[in-house]
Amino acid sequence: MAEPIQLPIGRANLFDPPAELAALAAADAPQRLQYADGQVGWLVTSHEAARRVVADRRLAVVMAQPVGDAAVQATFDEAIAGLDDGFVSLKNPPDHTRLRRAVAGRFTPGRVAERRTRIEAIVADLLTAMERSGPPADLRTAFALAVPSRVICELLGVPASDEQRFLRPTETMLDSAATPAEIAAAFGAFADYVHEVVARKHADPQDDLLTDLAQGGELDDRELAGIAMELFITGHETTANAIALGALALLREREAWEALCADPSLIGQWSEELLRYLSIVEQSFTRVATEDVELDDVTIRAGERVTVSLLTANHDRAKFPAPDELRLDRGAQGHLAFGHGIHKCIGQHLARVELQVALAGLARRFPALRLSASEEELPIESADVGVYRALALPVSW
16 A cells, blocks of 8 residues: 555645645545645545535544644633534534524525625725725735625624724634744633624624524524634635635736636626636545445445545546636536535535635726736745745735
């Protein structure tokens, strides 16, 4: 049996899978993978096998990452002090079913559509502020990060002035230079904050998701605080990077940007292709086999871990011809940017609307938008936890 690999990171040509990972994907078979804590499991790279893995109930989600320092993970666990009881994405049935059902009502396509006008207003306000400040601007901080941060604040019923209370710990978690002590301090403060928010919802009910949950009586306060923490994190970081890197992907293919500017109504098609092409979340949550599972020509033994490369699945030539090209005419349906199966991202409809409204608004307001730094100078990286992100995106117009 071949020696286990370590998961390659660091993309080629800004958006293509790392060369080593692309070579593994070309073999079209599960590979032995060594995790940060020394355990050995499996890496799945093809689109077809990926769909099967993430939908297989015999492969249970666990809180273990394919890369990163195990000490950092232990520090994170200690800092959140059991709030993962409410992390919907890391639960399995029946707890997953119960928690997801509690929050799902606010994330249906219909409920998200009701928020569209408000999202459009947020985007317009931020674009006006950018325009007044004048070029150059950091598109990430001035716009891409601000859009989902304000949307999640309104959805959860907290003031926009609270945003640093959840932005800072998320940034610390994603910072490869952060020490375990820094992560512990950031998430300890974050845990205090979400407990404060839950107390507010009991004392002063409003028309928001967390009030609904607090008043519903189905969840205890620790689960509610955990749901709040997860929604604060997932509600801004991945969408912010989709907006920033989506703009970058279009700008570097100038014809694509000009096509969107000429007809912003095409944003629905562009957004699906961008979600596939960017694959902001690079790996699935790790799963562990609860019994032996046959996958292609290998047997995943009970107790072994499995990780799916969403990046290579979304760049699988068998599913998406010429996958490393950004193409409006592709028809990117079936991509796995939001996962698949019972753990498919609960906020997918909201994220789509935010991405579409943000990029269409940007194209209408700033058709002359351009990068104000070379691609080589752009601070873009794959974080240890498998999130592809721009630390800054300098632009002018």
